Amino acid sequence: MRTLEGLSIERPATLVGAVELLADGGQPLAGGTDLVVRLRQSESRPRRLVYLGRIPELRALSVEEGSAEIGAAVSHAEILSSPLAARLPILRQALSTIGGPAIRAMGTLGGNVANASPAADGLIPLYLLDAQVRLAGLTGEREIPLSSFVRGPGAIDLRSGELIRSLMLPFPAGTPLSYFRKVGRRRALVIAVASLGALVWETQGKIAQARVALGSVAPTVLRPAHVERALVGRELHAGSLEDLAELLSEETRPIDDLRATAAYRRQVAGSLLVDMAETLSNQE
Amino acid sequence: MRLEFELNGRRTVVNIPPGRRLLDLLREDLGLPGTKEGCGEGECGACTVLVNGQPTLACLALAAHVQGTAVCTVEGLAQAGELHPLQNAFIEHGAVQCGFCTPGLLMASYALLQKNPNPTRHEVREYLAGNLCRCTGYDQVIDAVLSAAKGQRCP
Ligand SMILES: Cc1cc2nc3c(=O)[nH]c(=O)nc-3n(C[C@H](O)[C@H](O)[C@H](O)COP(=O)(O)OP(=O)(O)OC[C@H]3O[C@@H](n4cnc5c(N)ncnc54)[C@H](O)[C@@H]3O)c2cc1C
Ligand code: FES
Numbered sequence: 001m002r003t004l005e006g007l008s009i010e011r012p013a014t015l016v017g018a019v020e021l022l023a024d025g026g027q028p029l030a031g032g033t034d035l036v037v038r039l040r041q042s043e044s045r046p047r048r049l050v051y052l053g054r055i056p057e058l059r060a061l062s063v064e065e066g067s068a069e070i071g072a073a074v075s076h077a078e079i080l081s082s083p084l085a086a087r088l089p090i091l092r093q094a095l096s097t098i099g100g101p102a103i104r105a106m107g108t109l110g111g112n113v114a115n116a117s118p119a120a121d122g123l124i125p126l127y128l129l130d131a132q133v134r135l136a137g138l139t140g141e142r143e144i145p146l147s148s149f150v151r152g153p154g155a156i157d158l159r160s161g162e163l164i165r166s167l168m169l170p171f172p173a174g175t176p177l178s179y180f181r182k183v184g185r186r187r188a189l190v191i192a193v194a195s196l197g198a199l200v201w202e203t204q205g206k207i208a209q210a211r212v213a214l215g216s217v218a219p220t221v222l223r224p225a226h227v228e229r230a231l232v233g234r235e236l237h238a239g240s241l242e243d244l245a246e247l248l249s250e251e252t253r254p255i256d257d258l259r260a261t262a263a264y265r266r267q268v269a270g271s272l273l274v275d276m277a278e279t280l281s282n283q284e
Numbered sequence: 285m286r287l288e289f290e291l292n293g294r295r296t297v298v299n300i301p302p303g304r305r306l307l308d309l310l311r312e313d314l315g316l317p318g319t320k321e322g323c324g325e326g327e328c329g330a331c332t333v334l335v336n337g338q339p340t341l342a343c344l345a346l347a348a349h350v351q352g353t354a355v356c357t358v359e360g361l362a363q364a365g366e367l368h369p370l371q372n373a374f375i376e377h378g379a380v381q382c383g384f385c386t387p388g389l390l391m392a393s394y395a396l397l398q399k400n401p402n403p404t405r406h407e408v409r410e411y412l413a414g415n416l417c418r419c420t421g422y423d424q425v426i427d428a429v430l431s432a433a434k435g436q437r438c439p
Contacts, residue, residue, distance in 0.1 A: 004303035009285075009348040029348070036305075036344045037325050049303075051348050077338065100414020101392065103326060105338040106345065 002040055009049045015057050015136055015165070018050055023138050023161030026050040030073050031106040033099070034115045057136075057165055058110065063087065066171050069134070072110025072164040076122070077101070079109060088169070090125045093180035094197060097121055110164045116150045119216045123150070124180060124197035127213040127221045129169045137162035152219045172211075176201045177283055179276045182215065183268050194254075194265045196272035200236070200280055207231050217252035217269050224251035227273070238278040245270030289350050291316075292360030300347055307331050307342035310357060318358040318387045322416070329415035332388040332395075333357045339395040339414075358387035361394065370394060373432035374425070381419040389415050393429045402433060 010026065012018040022028065029035055029049040039045050052058050058073035061082055068084050076095045079085060085092040098104050098112075098121050112122035113133065126146050133149045135142050138161045146167070149157050158164070182195035195215035201208045210231040214222045227248050234240060254265035285302045288295070291314065298313060310316045310333070322330035324343045331342040334356040335349070361368040370393055373379075380386050389412065396403060396411040403411070408426045417425065 004305070004346065005301040007301070007303035009302035009346065011348060011351065029346075032344050032346060032349065033326055033341075036346065040324075049348075053349070099326075100329065101395065101411055102329065102332055102339040102341045102414055106340055 002043075002045075004036070004039055004045075006047075007039075007045070007049055008047060009051055011051045011054055013054045015055050018052060018055055018163060019136060019138050019161060021048070021050045022163055024048075028052055028114070028163055030108040030111040031075065033103055033107040034111060052110070052163065058163075060166075068169045068171070070109055070167045070169065072113070072166055073108050074110075075106065075108050076104040076112075080104065087171070088125070088129070090128055090178040090180060090197060090199060091169075093178060094121045094125045097180070097182055109167060113146070113150075113167065114156060114158070114164055116152070116154050116156050116220070118153055118218060118220055119195070120221070121182060121195065121215070123221045124195060124213045124215055126167060126169070127223055128197050128199050128211050129172065131170075132168040133164055134166045134168055135159075135162050136165040141165065143168065147220075147223070150220050172199055174201055176209075176211075177280045179280055181272055181275060181279075183272065194268040194272065196269060196276065198276055198280075200231070200276075202236065205235055207234050207236065212273075214248075214252065214269055217254045217265050219253065222252065224248055226251055236277050236281040238281065239274065240281075241273050241277040245273055248273050285347065285351075287347050287351055289352060290354040292356055302346065302348040304347045305343060306333070306340075306345040306347065306350055306355070309347055310342060310355075316357055316359050320384055320387055322384065322388075327416070328385070328388075329392060330385050330388040332391040332415065334391060334395055337395070337398060339392050356391070356394075358390055361390060368394075370397070370429070370432045373428040377424045377428040377431065379420060379424040379428040381417075385415060385417045389417070389425055393425075393432070396429070397433055403429070405430060 010021050026048040027046040029051045052073045058071040060071045061074050062069050076098050080095055109122050112120050131146045132143045133146050176199040178199050180197040183193050194217055197213045199211045210228050212224055212228055249266040249270050252266055254262040286299055288297045310319050319342050320330040322328035326341050326344050332339050333342050335353050392415050408429045
């Protein structure tokens with residue numbers, strides 16, 4: 001473990017100030033729950049961090065008619081205690097499984113996205129909602145779909161001098177049922193072995209439309225298109241989706257690692273789909 | 285950097301590197317060793333303190349994070365020589381064995397009761413999920429928090 005005392009840390013109060021410091025070689029620091037752990041373990045390190053927690057645009061959370069915008073430096077706990085948590089149950093379900101209360105109070109949604117872990121719980125609802133990432137840089141702003149912003153584990157389409165300003169969440173039409181569950185080795189603070197989130201629109205006992213997102217079974221969070229299509233017209237009850245578990249695992253590309261083998265991750269993803277049918281049928 | 289913040293109700297000014305961990309600042313620079321270091325990686329909760337009322341892990345927070353905030357540590361719980369009702373409840377319920385996790389558990393419990401003065405057993409268990417104890421087990425701790433919730437107002 002190394003100390004971080006050689007680091008310089010700037011605390012800009014404006015977006016422009018932050019972007020200038022980043023363009024000059026700084027690295028963003030938000031809650032530090034990923035970065036501080038990572039920097040203490042690594043040999044090489046940036047010389048300058050740019051703390052983002054004072055920038056009003058990054059600390060704002062606004063809800064409009066058909067969408068919401070969450071500033072990148074808003075903490076998970078702040079989102080959970082906002083009116084948005086009631087408007088988007090899928091967001092509440094996923095964010096409330098992140099770490100314990102202290103990790104949720106410190107960690108931010110922007111940090112969760114920038115970290116781009118295939119196991120990131122915050123990414124699951126964002127993929128399900130077809131979120132857009134709003135980026136700010138020296139030459140202006142751009143907006144891109146989250147699914148093209150995240151390239152692979154820890155890899156994002158962030159240009160030099162850019163930061164994530166906010167996440168834009170279009171509200172889904174109607175009132176879909178929502179499901180989130182992660183499987184890990186310990187209940188609190190677990191990094192998922194596999195996770196599954198879903199939004200399911202039902203009419204007359206049958207699925208009219210479904211969105212599914214899987215965590216930890218590929219280099220990025222994944223929307224299994226074949227399964228989403230195959231779900232249409234199906235019923236929700238205990239055991240009703242068992243035959244789709246196979247199709248789901250064909251769409252995964254898991255890795256073996258410390259926490260689980262690829263085969264186990266595939267199997268868990270299939271079981272989660274089956275669990276989803278039962279859980280949602282009890283919810284109606 | 286010149287760090288200015290409120291520590292257990294007292295205005296505090298120190299000159300320290302911005303990358304110094306809050307944990308080292310408290311224990312080494314400011315002589316408050318009540319906050320413990322278990323894992324140093326955010327996993328165990330032994331270093332839990334409150335920053336602006338929010339539970340915070342002092343092993344992950346840097347000096348730069350606490351500029352201008354109000355920090356409360358376990359040393360700030362007892363007032364005028366009287367233990368806080370939560371501390372008394374921990375003693376009465378035998379919720380302490382080796383004691384290493386206790387300051388973190390106390391601060392997390394305190395944060396919970398501030399937000400939710402009448403938690404259910406399940407809510408206490410969920411809220412303390414980020415605090416590990418390797419000897420006593422959690423039942424006595426939960427009993428203590430529930431009984432303190434019944435008999436007290438947080439000051
Ligand atoms: C004990 C523990 C348990 C955890 N449990 C979970 C869990 O259950 N689920 C989960 O998903 N995660 C978990 N995490 C990981 C972490 O807490 C989250 O990913 C958190 O959301 C990261 O946010 P942060 O603000 O702390 O990021 P930081 O650590 O401050 O930053 C992370 C990375 O993002 C970059 N960054 C931050 N903000 C921006 C921005 N606005 N623009 C561009 N780049 C930016 C930083 O430069 C850095 O590379 C856990 C971590 C710990 C220590
Ligand atoms: S020492 Fe901070 S969480 Fe373990």
